[in-house]
Amino acid sequence: MSATDDFLGPVFSQVLLRNPGEEEFHQAVREVLDSLGRVVAKHPHYGDAGLIERLCEPERQIIFRVCWMDDDGQVQINRGFRVQFNSALGPYKGGLRFHPSVNLGIVKFLGFEQVFKNALTGMPIGGGKGGSDFDPKGKSDAEIMRFCQAFVTELSRHIGEYTDVPAGDIGVGQREIGYMFGQYKRMTNRYESGVFTGKGLSWGGSRVRKEATGFGAVYFLAEMLRNRSIDLAGKKAVVSGSGNVALHTMEKLIGLGATVLACSDSSGYVVDEDGIDVELLKEIKERRRGRIEKYVEIKGNGAHFSTSGSLWTVPCDLAIPAATQNELTGKDARSLVENGVLAVVEGANMPCTPEAVRMFQEAGILFGPGKASNAGGVATSALEMQQNASRDSWTFEQTEERLAEIMKDIHDHCAQTADEYGLPGNYVAGANIGGFVRVADAMSALGII
Ligand code: NAP
Numbered sequence: 001m002s003a004t005d006d007f008l009g010p011v012f013s014q015v016l017l018r019n020p021g022e023e024e025f026h027q028a029v030r031e032v033l034d035s036l037g038r039v040v041a042k043h044p045h046y047g048d049a050g051l052i053e054r055l056c057e058p059e060r061q062i063i064f065r066v067c068w069m070d071d072d073g074q075v076q077i078n079r080g081f082r083v084q085f086n087s088a089l090g091p092y093k094g095g096l097r098f099h100p101s102v103n104l105g106i107v108k109f110l111g112f113e114q115v116f117k118n119a120l121t122g123m124p125i126g127g128g129k130g131g132s133d134f135d136p137k138g139k140s141d142a143e144i145m146r147f148c149q150a151f152v153t154e155l156s157r158h159i160g161e162y163t164d165v166p167a168g169d170i171g172v173g174q175r176e177i178g179y180m181f182g183q184y185k186r187m188t189n190r191y192e193s194g195v196f197t198g199k200g201l202s203w204g205g206s207r208v209r210k211e212a213t214g215f216g217a218v219y220f221l222a223e224m225l226r227n228r229s230i231d232l233a234g235k236k237a238v239v240s241g242s243g244n245v246a247l248h249t250m251e252k253l254i255g256l257g258a259t260v261l262a263c264s265d266s267s268g269y270v271v272d273e274d275g276i277d278v279e280l281l282k283e284i285k286e287r288r289r290g291r292i293e294k295y296v297e298i299k300g301n302g303a304h305f306s307t308s309g310s311l312w313t314v315p316c317d318l319a320i321p322a323a324t325q326n327e328l329t330g331k332d333a334r335s336l337v338e339n340g341v342l343a344v345v346e347g348a349n350m351p352c353t354p355e356a357v358r359m360f361q362e363a364g365i366l367f368g369p370g371k372a373s374n375a376g377g378v379a380t381s382a383l384e385m386q387q388n389a390s391r392d393s394w395t396f397e398q399t400e401e402r403l404a405e406i407m408k409d410i411h412d413h414c415a416q417t418a419d420e421y422g423l424p425g426n427y428v429a430g431a432n433i434g435g436f437v438r439v440a441d442a443m444s445a446l447g448i449i
Contacts, residue, residue: 007040007047008033015056022105024325028112028350029056035432038421046440049448055439058111060084062158063104066132068150071140080151082130082158082166085111088442091162092128093118093378095169095198098147098176100135107131109325110169113349114378116435117371120410123382128164130155136171148179156184161194161388167381168198170324173244174210178203193388197381201393206384208399209377214248214347215400216376217320217368218256219407221345224366224427227415230342233257238316240264241323242285242292245347245374249320250278262314264323265292269311272303315339322347330355337363346370357428372414372431379406 015029033052040047066078081104084092094114097106107129115127134147158164168177177198184195199205208215222232235258239246242265250260259275265285270276270292280299284290296305312319312332319341321328325348333356336344344360345368346352352360352367360367380403387393394402414430417437423429 008037008052011052011056014053018057019105019108022108024109024350025105025112027326027354028109031354031428032112032116032432032436035429036436038423038429039433039436042421045444046436049444051440051443054443055086055115055436056112058083058085058108059087060158061104061108062130064154066134066147066150066154068143068146070143076147078132078134078147078151080130080132080154081107082128082155082164083107083111084128084158084164085126086115086128086439086443087126088439088446089119090124090126091160092164093125093167093197093381094127094129095131095167096172096176096180097129097131097169098134098136098171099131100133102131102133106325110349113371115439116432117375118378119435119438120372120413120431121375121379121382121406122409122413122438123379125165125378125382125385128166129169130166131169131172134171136176141175144176145179148176149183152180152183153187155180156187159184159195161192161385165194165381165385166196167378168244170243172198174198174200174205194385197384199384204384204388206380206387206399207394207396208403209380209384210244211248211251212380212403213245213374213377214250214322215252216379216403216407217245217249217322217345217347217373218252219376219404220368220373220411221318221320221343222256223408223411224343224345224368228366232318235259235317235342236261236315237318237320238262238311238314239320239322239347240269240311240327240351241321241348242281243323245377246320246322247278247282247285249322249347250276250281253318253320254278258318261316262311263292264311266323267291267293268305268307270295270303270305271311271314272299274302310335312336313339317342319344320347321351323351324348325350326353328352328356330359332356333359336360337365341365344368345373347374349374361426361428366425367427369428369431371435372410372427375410376403376407379403379410
């Protein structure tokens with residue numbers, strides 16, 4: 001753990017002891033601590049008052065039972081989570097994930113990342129995350145609604161526009177936010193728009209929120225390339241996933257003149273040498289809620305579907321993992337490097353394993369870490385909160401312009417911070433240190449709480 005091993009080593013040991021078995025959380029904490037040695041060496045006061053230890057301990061962790069009735073009249077029981085990680089900069093803010101793999105460790109890793117990401121946006125939002133082990137796949141619309149209502153009946157005690165503002169994540173889109181906001185409104189008898197973000201346009205949502213994470217990741221990528229005088233137009237890209245982040249990443253890449261050769265879902269991946277038709281993909285994934293294999297059936301010519309091997313073996317200039325954590329391994333990184341990838345930008349949260357990140361950095365490949373590159377979603381959520389507070393609604397152009405400015409600021413802040421700490425071009429260190437300093441300064445100012 002670099003410069004101040006003697007200090008940060010015990011902090012990490014304490015995290016391991018306190019949070020047994022939570023591997024993803026350990027991984028996320030370790031990555032940040034690895035960057036902080038230089039900060040504590042340069043500014044020792046950041047090591048005082050248990051500041052880093054406090055930052056690694058969530059302010060509040062809520063676990064609750066969610067009971068609901070399926071279409072056959074059977075009672076189903078799931079587990080709900082909300083981890084309110086840090087509120088030094090503002091109300092807790094972060095998405096809800098509905099996926100069978102959700103457990104406390106996953107929610108804590110996501111909440112921890114969110115604290116630094118939200119700080120990097122420069123907006124007044126703290127960090128939190130939540131979700132459930134509920135699996136939305138194969139559920140009827142009525143079952144989704146009953147689950148969301150049951151989930152928010154408990155969650156409602158802990159959220160509010162000045163307390164904690166959830167949004168979507170894997171398995172939670174506008175439909176689910178609608179059912180949760182509806183139930184919250186019914187329970188509180190208040191039209192408290194600012195309690196959720198990712199809402200529909202006619203009931204308090206913001207233009208560009210749906211597109212923001214994917215668009216923002218491409219803006220971040222474009223800035224990284226511009227810094228090295230590389231043009232994005234004409235490049236070949238591979239994007240994993242085909243959900244909210246992946247679809248809008250592909251849309252913006254294509255809009256800026258790149259070609260997307262491959263994408264995936266949890267059943268396999270599709271390669272289309274003519275370039276993925278993102279409108280067709282949206283029709284299949286967003287509207288029909290179908291599997292990606294359907295793309296090949298409809299598109300025909302030139303496209304093929306595979307369930308074996310890895311989409312990261314498809315040669316490309318740009319790689320954007322946008323599905324889930326630890327999906328891009330050291331082996332995948334080796335394929336990408338050997339095939340001459342120029343830049344890798346994380347659309348998802350922590351999609352690259354530590355080994356993969358190390359390989360990209362050692363090979364001198366541009367690497368954009370998720371807590372910086374996918375911050376466009378939460379930044380636009382904060383813009384949604386601004387619009388709700390002022391009862392205003394901005395145009396698409398106005399909102400997208402703000403998003404583009406924010407992503408450029410995040411990029412520049414990471415790049416400058418990396419330079420300042422003697423690690424030029426290291427966006428991982430730049431993001432970790434840049435986010436840390438903002439949260440740590442606020443925590444110091446607020447006293448030992
Ligand atoms: P989403 O709309 O639910 O899409 C998730 C995509 O990833 C789907 O294509 C899904 O395939 C695939 N996927 C999920 N789990 C997988 C697994 N274990 N193996 C392989 N593929 C898997 O979710 P999303 O909102 O795009 O989120 C994607 C990532 O971006 C997550 O890491 C999330 O935390 C992060 N993120 C999201 C936002 C946001 O604004 N939504 C903001 C910042 C970061 P199936 O359809 O087959 O499940």
